[in-house]
Every structure is written in C-alpha cells, then in structure tokens.
Amino acid sequence: MKGIRKVFLAINLDEKTKKHIAHKLDNLGSINDVVKRIDRENYHITLIYLGFVEDKEVADLCLDLKGSFSGVQSFDLLFDSFSWGPSKDKPKMLWLIGKKNLELMSLRGRIELAFKGSRNNILSEKKFKPHINLGRIIKKQISSDFKFSDIKEEISVSIPVECVSLMESVEEKGRIKHLTLEDFVLS
Numbered sequence: 639m640k641g642i643r644k645v646f647l648a649i650n651l652d653e654k655t656k657k658h659i660a661h662k663l664d665n666l667g668s669i670n671d672v673v674k675r676i677d678r679e680n681y682h683i684t685l686i687y688l689g690f691v692e693d694k695e696v697a698d699l700c701l702d703l704k705g706s707f708s709g710v711q712s713f714d715l716l717f718d719s720f721s722w723g724p725s726k727d728k729p730k731m732l733w734l735i736g737k738k739n740l741e742l743m744s745l746r747g748r749i750e751l752a753f754k755g756s757r758n759n760i761l762s763e764k765k766f767k768p769h770i771n772l773g774r775i776i777k778k779q780i781s782s783d784f785k786f787s788d789i790k791e792e793i794s795v796s797i798p799v800e801c802v803s804l805m806e807s808v809e810e811k812g813r814i815k816h817l818t819l820e821d822f823v824l825s
Contacts, residue, residue: 641693644807645819647703647749648682649715649799651770656681659734662793663772666720669789672780673732673773680816681770683715683736685746685802700804700820706748707822712800713741715768720789723769729786730775734793736768742799749802800824 651659656678663675691699717736722729736742746766804820 642690643693643696643819644689645691645696645699646687646805646807647685648803648805648816649685649797650801650803650805650818651681651683651797655795655797659770659772659793659795662720662791665791666789668784669732672775672784674776675732675773676771677813680814681772682803682805682816683768683770683797686749696804696819702752703749703804703820703822706752707745707802707824710745710748710824711741712798712824713739715739715742715797715799717768717770717795717797718793720772720791720793721769722775722786722789723771726786731771732773732775733769734772734795736770736797739768742768745799745802 659681660678663670688699715736716739717734719735721733721735723731723733743766801824802822803818804822806817806819808815808817
C-alpha cells in the first residue's frame with residue numbers, strides 16, 4: 639500500500655511515565671502469562687483513529703487540525719486502574735484506564751469539529767474512554783481456570799498533556815512502530 643498511511647491522533651507519554659507503567663505491569667503476575675505486551679515505546683493515548691490516509695492528504699489533514707488546538711491550554715490526565723478492554727465481558731486487551739476529564743473531552747470535541755463534513759466517516763459512535771493499550775490477550779495461553787476479574791495492582795499516573803501528535807502506525811521487521819508525523823503544541 640505505497641502512498642497510504644495508517645494514522646491516528648494521540649497523546650504521547652514521556653519516557654519516565656512509560657518506564658513506571660512497564661514496572662507496574664511487571665507486578666501483575668499471572669496476567670503477564672496471558673498478555674502479549676506492547677513495546678513500551680508505543681504507549682500512547684489514542685484520541686481519534688483516522689484510518690488509512692493517502693500521503694498527499696497528510697498536509698491537508700494537518701492544516702484542518704491546526705486550528706483545533708489554537709488557545710487550548712495544557713492539562714493533566716490521571717490514570718488509576720488496570721482493566722480488560724474493551725470490556726470485561728469480551729476482553730481482548732489489557733488497558734490502563736484514565737479518569738474522566740473535561741479538558742480532554744473538550745479537546746476531542748474540537749478535533750471532531752475540524753472533521754465535520756470532510757472526514758465524518760472517522761468519527762466513532764463508540765463512547766470514548768481514555769486508556770493506554772498495554773497488551774493483547776493471547777487466547778491460546780489462557781487456561782480454563784483463568785478468570786478475567788478486576789486487577790488489584792494499585793497505580794496512579796499523572797500524564798501532562800502539552801501536545802497532540804498525528805501518528806502513523808508502521809510495521810517494521812514484524813513489529814509495530816508508531817512514528818510522529820506532526821506535533822500540535824498546546825498553549
């Protein structure tokens with residue numbers, strides 16, 4: 639698919655935060671037996687998945703987005719629990735869940751407005767839940783007695799949101815990597 643990129647808008651995490659989360663994951667015991675962990679370099683908070691975009695569209699996408707971030711002040715997000723996602727009933731991933739945040743919802747609303755009319759197809763009807771994907775469940779590793787119950791490990795991570803990035807997901811040597819195409823710095 640030369641000339642096509644798989645892109646999304648995200649909040650990146652600093653190295654210290656990524657390391658802290660990875661350390662907490664190490665303490666989850668048997669959960670680590672059923673989860674294929676994501677490389678910590680790829681930890682991020684996805685705001686909106688944009689899908690496949692042609693190379694020539696990326697510059698226009700950036701222009702559409704630039705105004706969305708004008709006047710938006712930086713803020714902090716609090717993440718405080720591990721959970722199975724997208725639901726405990728049908729778990730597919732291990733997530734770190736964030737608290738509801740009005741600034742984040744306002745920011746996401748501004749981004750959605752930037753796409754009204756031009757990219758309506760990317761706006762999801764699913765309710766947005768701030769989370770960081772930490773790993774994918776490996777079905778063949780799950781024993782019949784494994785229970786997807788609440789995860790008791792305590793965690794509290796404050797993530798400063800100072801920038802939103804247009805990211806690209808690429809596969810390199812069988813591994814997924816996320817590359818920054820453009821950063822939109824908040825005031």
